Amino acid sequence: MYYTYLLKSEKDGGFYIGYSQNVERRLKEHKDGLVDSTKNRRPIKLVYLEGYDSVEKARAREMKLKEFGSAYQALIKRLGLR
Numbered sequence: 001m002y003y004t005y006l007l008k009s010e011k012d013g014g015f016y017i018g019y020s021q022n023v024e025r026r027l028k029e030h031k032d033g034l035v036d037s038t039k040n041r042r043p044i045k046l047v048y049l050e051g052y053d054s055v056e057k058a059r060a061r062e063m064k065l066k067e068f069g070s071a072y073q074a075l076i077k078r079l080g081l082r
Helices: 023-031 055-065 070-079
Strands: 002-009 015-020 044-052
Touching: 002 023, 002 055, 015 023, 015 055, 023 044, 044 055, 044 070, 055 070
Parallel strands: none
Antiparallel strands: 002 015, 002 044
């Protein structure tokens, strides 16, 4: 399985969108400051996770969300995050 995930910075309230086959490992990397784009935004928490049967589908969803268009806005609204 591959996963698209959404993290929220508890420091600045911003979001990070990513994908991984091993979310546990990837989340630990984020929390340990090993990811440049989130290391100065810690602490971070996982707020959403979607599973896919292929890396292509997970990556496509990540890219769609990173357009910050209607898919992103709908997800944030549905989760009640803003």
